[in-house]
Structures are given as structure tokens and as C-alpha cells.
Amino acid sequence: MLNRYIIERNMPGVGAGTDQDFSQMAGKSNQVLNDLGSNIQWVHDLGSNIQWVHSYITDDKVICEYLAENEDLVRQHAKLGGFPADKIMKVKHVCDPTTAEDDFSAIKGTKTQDRESFLTS
Incomplete structure (x- = not known):
């Protein structure tokens, strides 16, 4: 079962980015998710157990919503993508x-x- 997580990424000045900047960020996240089918078993497992839902961009933060089997998978995705994951919160109720x-x-x-x-x- 996948749990819903909210990730807070502190990224000073991110809100001043261009459409191209946001496209590149999204592309990097998608690339990490797509490349997870490598021969490394834990990476392959990561791909089937995590989904990026969407992100909100403010002046200095990116707030992301993911569905994932556990928090560690969210952290691994962030690490592979080179994204900060300053705060990861499991959603209890919507x-x-x-x-x-x-x-x-x-x-x-x-x-x-x-x-x-x-x-x-």
C-alpha cells in the first residue's frame, strides 16, 4: 500500500525560476523515476513503490506530494535526484x-x- 507524503524542500529563490527551470526540475525527477529500472535491486524496487503526484512552488520552497511505500523511498528519490528533502511528513488524513x-x-x-x-x- 502506498502512503501519501508531503515533502518540504528549502530552495531559496526557486520561485523566481523560469518555465524552463521548472521543466528541467520536473524532467530530473521524472528521469530518476524512469531510470529506477536499473540492475541495482533496491533502485528497481524504488520505482514500483513511489509516484510523484505534483509540486507547489513558492518564493523559497517547493512543496511536493508523493505516494510511496515508506519515507525511506522518498529520501532515496530525493538523494538520487539531488533534491533537498528538508522535511518529510506522512499524511494522516485528507x-x-x-x-x-x-x-x-x-x-x-x-x-x-x-x-x-x-x-x-
Whole structure:
């Protein structure tokens, strides 16, 4: 089972980067993920057990979301890519507007049986 992780990368001035800079960063991360099929067994195992979801770039930080089997895989990916991984946090719960299901039933006028059906109706 893959767990969700948030990674905080301190990268002073990163927000001033260009589209080309961000493309290169994404390309490097993708390259590490794609190259994980090498003959080194732990590297091969890493590839099937970690997925990059997306990243948010602020002035001085990159906040990334990954799905991974464990925190060590996230650290290994960062090391192979040459990225900082200053703080890695395992997500315990995801809260979004659908978490307030009772509030949605009031909006719709009937009890919501399925959050997905509400969102797609």
C-alpha cells in the first residue's frame, strides 16, 4: 500500500525560476523515476513503490506530494535526484469540501449517500 507524503524542500529563490527551470526540475525527477529500472535491486524496487503526484512552488520552497511505500523511498528519490528533502511528513488524513458531508446534504436538500455522486451530479 502506498502512503501519501508531503515533502518540504528549502530552495531559496526557486520561485523566481523560469518555465524552463521548472521543466528541467520536473524532467530530473521524472528521469530518476524512469531510470529506477536499473540492475541495482533496491533502485528497481524504488520505482514500483513511489509516484510523484505534483509540486507547489513558492518564493523559497517547493512543496511536493508523493505516494510511496515508506519515507525511506522518498529520501532515496530525493538523494538520487539531488533534491533537498528538508522535511518529510506522512499524511494522516485528507480533508476537503466533501469531508463536510452533512453540510452538502443541506445544500442539496437530501442526505448525500455518496460523496462522489454529489460531486458528479
